[in-house]
Amino acid sequence: MKKKLNITQLDRRSFLQVTALAGGGVMIGLYAPKALAQGRGGGPAAAPVPSNYITINPNNTFTVVAKNPETGQGIRNALPMIIADELDVDWSQVTVKQADRDAAKYGQQIEGGSTAIPSNYTPMRQIGAAGRALVLAAAADNWSVPVTELTTASGVVRHAASNRTATYGSLAAKAATMQLPANIALKDPKDFKIIGKPLPGVDNLAIVTGKPAFSVDVNPPNMLHAIFEKCPVFGGRVVNANIDEIKKLPGIRHAFIVTPPTPPAAAAGAPPAGGRGGGGPNIPSGVAIVADNWWLAQNARKSLRITWDEGATATQSTAGYTATAKQLKAAADQAPAAAPAAAPAAAPAPGGRGGPQIAAVGNVDAAFTAAGNKVVEQEYYFPLLAHAPLEPQNSTAHYQNGKLEIWSPSQIPNVDPCGAAAGITGADVTMHLVRAGGGFGRRLQSEYDLEVSRIARLVADERTAAGQPSVPVKLLWSREDDMHFDNYRPAAYHYFKGAVDASGKLVAFKDFVGAFPNTGSGTPIPSNEFPRGFVPNFLVTSGNITPFNVPTGALRAPGTNGTTFAMQSIIDELAIAANKDPLQFRLDVLNSPEGPAVGGFSAARAIGVVEKVRQMSNWNTRRASLPRGTGMGVAFQFAHAGYVAYVVEAAVDANKRIKINKAWAAVDIGRQIVNPSMAKNLVEGGFIEGMSHIMHWEITIDKGRVVQNNFTEFQPTRMQQVARNLVEVEFVLSDNNPTGLGEPSLPPAVPAITNAIFHASGVRIRSLPLVHAGYSWAT
Amino acid sequence: MPNYRLTVNGSQRTVDVPADMPLLWVLRDTLNLKGTKFGCGVGACGACTVHINNEARRSCVTQVSGVNQQITTIEGLSADGSHPLQRAWMELDVPQCGYCQAGQLMSAAALLRKTPRPSDADINGAMTGNVCRCGTYLRIREAIHLAANGGRRA
Numbered sequence: 043m044k045k046k047l048n049i050t051q052l053d054r055r056s057f058l059q060v061t062a063l064a065g066g067g068v069m070i071g072l073y074a075p076k077a078l079a080q081g082r083g084g085g086p087a088a089a090p091v092p093s094n095y096i097t098i099n100p101n102n103t104f105t106v107v108a109k110n111p112e113t114g115q116g117i118r119n120a121l122p123m124i125i126a127d128e129l130d131v132d133w134s135q136v137t138v139k140q141a142d143r144d145a146a147k148y149g150q151q152i153e154g155g156s157t158a159i160p161s162n163y164t165p166m167r168q169i170g171a172a173g174r175a176l177v178l179a180a181a182a183d184n185w186s187v188p189v190t191e192l193t194t195a196s197g198v199v200r201h202a203a204s205n206r207t208a209t210y211g212s213l214a215a216k217a218a219t220m221q222l223p224a225n226i227a228l229k230d231p232k233d234f235k236i237i238g239k240p241l242p243g244v245d246n247l248a249i250v251t252g253k254p255a256f257s258v259d260v261n262p263p264n265m266l267h268a269i270f271e272k273c274p275v276f277g278g279r280v281v282n283a284n285i286d287e288i289k290k291l292p293g294i295r296h297a298f299i300v301t302p303p304t305p306p307a308a309a310a311g312a313p314p315a316g317g318r319g320g321g322g323p324n325i326p327s328g329v330a331i332v333a334d335n336w337w338l339a340q341n342a343r344k345s346l347r348i349t350w351d352e353g354a355t356a357t358q359s360t361a362g363y364t365a366t367a368k369q370l371k372a373a374a375d376q377a378p379a380a381a382p383a384a385a386p387a388a389a390p391a392p393g394g395r396g397g398p399q400i401a402a403v404g405n406v407d408a409a410f411t412a413a414g415n416k417v418v419e420q421e422y423y424f425p426l427l428a429h430a431p432l433e434p435q436n437s438t439a440h441y442q443n444g445k446l447e448i449w450s451p452s453q454i455p456n457v458d459p460c461g462a463a464a465g466i467t468g469a470d471v472t473m474h475l476v477r478a479g480g481g482f483g484r485r486l487q488s489e490y491d492l493e494v495s496r497i498a499r500l501v502a503d504e505r506t507a508a509g510q511p512s513v514p515v516k517l518l519w520s521r522e523d524d525m526h527f528d529n530y531r532p533a534a535y536h537y538f539k540g541a542v543d544a545s546g547k548l549v550a551f552k553d554f555v556g557a558f559p560n561t562g563s564g565t566p567i568p569s570n571e572f573p574r575g576f577v578p579n580f581l582v583t584s585g586n587i588t589p590f591n592v593p594t595g596a597l598r599a600p601g602t603n604g605t606t607f608a609m610q611s612i613i614d615e616l617a618i619a620a621n622k623d624p625l626q627f628r629l630d631v632l633n634s635p636e637g638p639a640v641g642g643f644s645a646a647r648a649i650g651v652v653e654k655v656r657q658m659s660n661w662n663t664r665r666a667s668l669p670r671g672t673g674m675g676v677a678f679q680f681a682h683a684g685y686v687a688y689v690v691e692a693a694v695d696a697n698k699r700i701k702i703n704k705a706w707a708a709v710d711i712g713r714q715i716v717n718p719s720m721a722k723n724l725v726e727g728g729f730i731e732g733m734s735h736i737m738h739w740e741i742t743i744d745k746g747r748v749v750q751n752n753f754t755e756f757q758p759t760r761m762q763q764v765a766r767n768l769v770e771v772e773f774v775l776s777d778n779n780p781t782g783l784g785e786p787s788l789p790p791a792v793p794a795i796t797n798a799i800f801h802a803s804g805v806r807i808r809s810l811p812l813v814h815a816g817y818s819w820a821t
Numbered sequence: 822m823p824n825y826r827l828t829v830n831g832s833q834r835t836v837d838v839p840a841d842m843p844l845l846w847v848l849r850d851t852l853n854l855k856g857t858k859f860g861c862g863v864g865a866c867g868a869c870t871v872h873i874n875n876e877a878r879r880s881c882v883t884q885v886s887g888v889n890q891q892i893t894t895i896e897g898l899s900a901d902g903s904h905p906l907q908r909a910w911m912e913l914d915v916p917q918c919g920y921c922q923a924g925q926l927m928s929a930a931a932l933l934r935k936t937p938r939p940s941d942a943d944i945n946g947a948m949t950g951n952v953c954r955c956g957t958y959l960r961i962r963e964a965i966h967l968a969a970n971g972g973r974r975a
Contacts, residue, residue, distance in 0.1 A: 113918060114916075114917040114918025114919065114920075114955055115917070116917070240914070241914075242911055242912075242914040243914060243916055243919070245916075245919065246910070246911045246914065246915075246916060246919075247902050247911065249916050249919035249922050249923070250895075250902055250907040250910045250911060250916075250922060250923075250926060251856070251895065251896070251898075251899070251900075251901070251902045251907065252854070252855070252856020252857070252894065252895030252896045252898075252923050253855075253856070254855040254856075255919065256858075256919075256920060258855075258858070258859065259855040261853065261855065267850065292822065292839070334850075335846055335850035335851065336846060336849075336850060337842050337843060337846035337850065338839075338842075340862075341839075341841075430954060431918070431920075431954055432858075432860050432866065432868060432918070432920045432921050432952060432953075432954040432955075433858070433860070433918070433920045434859065434860070477918075477919070478918065479858070479918050479919070479920025479921075480917075480918040480920060480954050480955060481918075482954075518859075520862060521860065521861040521862055521863070521866075522862075719914045720914070720917075723914065723917055723955075723957060723960065724917070726956060726957070726959050726960075727917055727955045727956035727957060728956070729956070730956030730958060730959075731954075731955075731956055752861050752862075752863050752865055753860075753861050753863075753865040753866050753952060754863065754865050758952050758954060759956065759958075760949045760950075760951075760952065760958075761944065761945055761948040761949045761951070761958045761961070761962070762945035762946075762948075762949045764956075764958040764959060764962075765941075766941055766959070766962055766963075767959065768959060769959060821945075
């Protein structure tokens with residue numbers, strides 16, 4: 043059965059159009075209308091320009107465009123796979139081509155929030171199906187047979203009754219002249235040949251042979267290399283610098299204090315509040331050094347003498363934030379609770395988990411003092427974190443004759459602020475999307491794009507004044523720059539109080555969050571965070587720790603990656619207080635909703651992954667027969683539209699050395715896994731990232747600057763800590779729309795491990811990272 | 822600036838660079854061999870791993886003036902991806918972002934040269950200096966075993 047879909051229902055804002063190519067190829071595009079084309083940049087919308095998702099070549103090969111940037115989640119595979127399947131060609135016939143940034147052609151081109159699959163899954167199917175429909179129409183016309191008698195496979199149309207076949211390539215020129223049918227059938231998912239198959243990454247050969255596949259490898263002719271020295275204190279400014287001495291060093295071509303762009307050009311795309319202040323609206327104050335190669339520029343930093351105005355942030359420290367959090371908590375205890383705000387009943391968009399910061403149901407205080415109730419009161423803390431993608435931030439730009447060409451590794455590429463930084467408009471910016479060596483949310487904020495755009499403009503101006511031709515410039519941050527100038531995962535202080543009654547039922551839950559004002563994700567606790575909606579007396583409030591001038595941003599599963607540690611740990615504590623098995627306790631709470639679902643949270647899906655992971659890990663019997671010093675912990679989370687539950691088995695020895703023996707992951711991201719190979723890889727990687735969060739990772743602030751400098755002080759998980767076959771993954775295929783997986787796999791990994799540590803050792807982990815409590819990995 | 826004669830992937834190259842310039846930047850910026858990656862600059866992540874006289878070395882902390890043996894980079898592991906490790910990496914679809922993988926492959930190749938059938942402990946010893954921020958260690962380990970086993974799944 044083919045599902046009929048009216049083309050006008052594609053998306054009310056999009057339509058398809060077909061263009062013939064010289065040489066017999068045909069392009070099939072999804073056209074974005076004016077509203078979408080206007081979207082980001084404002085200004086007058088250009089007439090819709092054909093996009094170029096599919097090119098049918100005369101030799102029956104197919105070029106399929108990957109619209110989104112690739113940072114390591116496999117979207118460069120996934121979106122073209124979806125198109126190719128509906129087009130009904132073989133993956134081996136397909137060449138993938140990366141799109142440039144082009145709002146008019148492609149609308150949003152964002153790799154973040156685990157949104158690329160949910161927002162593109164159906165449109166990509168429709169594009170592929172439309173391509174197939176055109177080829178079918180051409181064949182039907184050629185052979186004078188009804189379309190319904192035709193079938194396709196591997197890029198060939200077949201008319202069984204007359205035993206005729208024709209390749210798509212041979213039909214391409216004709217197809218370009220055909221009218222797109224009003225109704226286009228999408229495949230029945232059981233007929234998928236590419237979607238759902240574990241297909242290796244399209245860039246794998248380039249990666250394993252060392253081809254220049256990454257942003258840092260971009261190398262246009264005559265390129266110079268830049269560093270950008272910024273004030274180590276956030277918001278500090280250059281007073282003066284020994285620029286003339288720097289210019290005399292070997293290989294140094296340019297050195298200057300970076301000045302702001304001429305107003306009013308700089309406006310759009312401002313970095314987050316609490317940013318770095320400095321030389322322009324969007325660009326921090328600092329000194330650029332531009333040299334023949336990067337090391338010469340980097341080495342010249344040793345000779346750089348800058349007088350900084352460090353500004354007000356120089357008085358801030360992590361110790362001060364902690365003290366402020368305690369004061370906020372004490373004040374909150376004295377103040378009457380503010381009026382409660384209702385949580386949204388509808389599901390937020392994937393990734394959007396904002397909502398009121400205050401939630402109040404029932405009367406928690408009465409429950410805490412009621413006879414027979416057992417009360418648990420504990421404090422939790424998790425620190426600021428850097429993203430530390432392995433490829434340090436970098437970008438390459440060429441300013442020439444009023445135009446800017448930029449090669450960006452951004453997860454959310456945007457021409458307008460780059461144009462503003464270069465003193466031009468976004469319309470004069472050409473942006474190429476280049477593979478990035480890891481994102482994790484770091485490249486959702488693209489200061490390096492703005493910085494290189496500004497530096498490239500200033501280099502061009504200097505060269506023009508000296509009668510020299512303009513050249514491209516690559517800005518590359520050192521690892522220390524990357525660690526010192528991140529947009530950090532916000533820390534938080536949680537002050538919990540909960541109660542269970544004599545039967546072990548969770549009857550009260552209270553949390554005060556000492557949070558940071560610019561959390562990147564908008565709220566310290568998602569409005570639909572479990573156990574909200576499952577407790578008769580519930581109160582969540584928060585207070586902002588100010589002043590706080592450290593930039594923050596989205597790290598993989600923003601809003602939940604730290605929160606899950608705190609929430610799924612205190613739930614574990616309440617389970618112990620209730621004398622219940624911690625996995626069964628979670629199910630019991632999930633099975634006792636207090637009213638309708640909150641914010642799209644589905645108890646059934648959460649129960650589904652918890653039950654699945656119980657079965658996978660053989661929880662009931664295995665946990666009862668573990669050797670001394672070994673324990674099993676469980677945690678689950680609803681993050682970015684996906685549901686993930688982990689069980690972890692870990693051993694803790696007398697010297698606090700931890701060995702993770704096994705992790706089981708049950709994952710529900712809907713009815714269809716587009717590429718199971720990458721999906722499994724992302725879950726394994728999410729768990730392994732969680733190990734980094736637990737043991738070593740933290741960013742601390744002293745005198746307004748980041749203390750940690752490099753991986754030596756920000757140790758990631760390493761091979762020896764990852765036992766063979768450590769992570770076992772199973773997907774629960776619930777009947778829900780497919781969603782993304784970059785994010786959901788991380789958050790519950792952390793408390794599943796710390797809950798296992800508790801079961802193994804009796805020690806409850808309430809503060810991260812563990813290295814401060816004397817723990818290390820067993821080797 | 823002095824001249825240095827290097828043997829890179831079997832070719833003689835002469836470079837005119839400062840004595841203390843790290844080999845990494847000579848490879849990347851002077852010789853335009855972009856496969857070797859910059860990750861930390863202090864020998865803490867392994868992204869810059871190359872072979873010097875068949876031993877895995879961190880090129881970001883190796884000054885060019887001290888290198889007078891054969892250098893092999895990821896571009897020299899094989900011209901076409903046919904090295905058993907490269908084939909295993911592709912068969913098991915190891916990469917996520919892929920940025921660390923050149924360094925991982927070079928460390929693994931040095932391991933297999935000395936220890937053709939490595940144990941898990943051997944792999945831990947040889948590979949722990951190589952960070953994979955995406956966390957592909959499980960597949961890296963399996964790919965090393967696969968290559969060591971002649972491409973046959975154990």
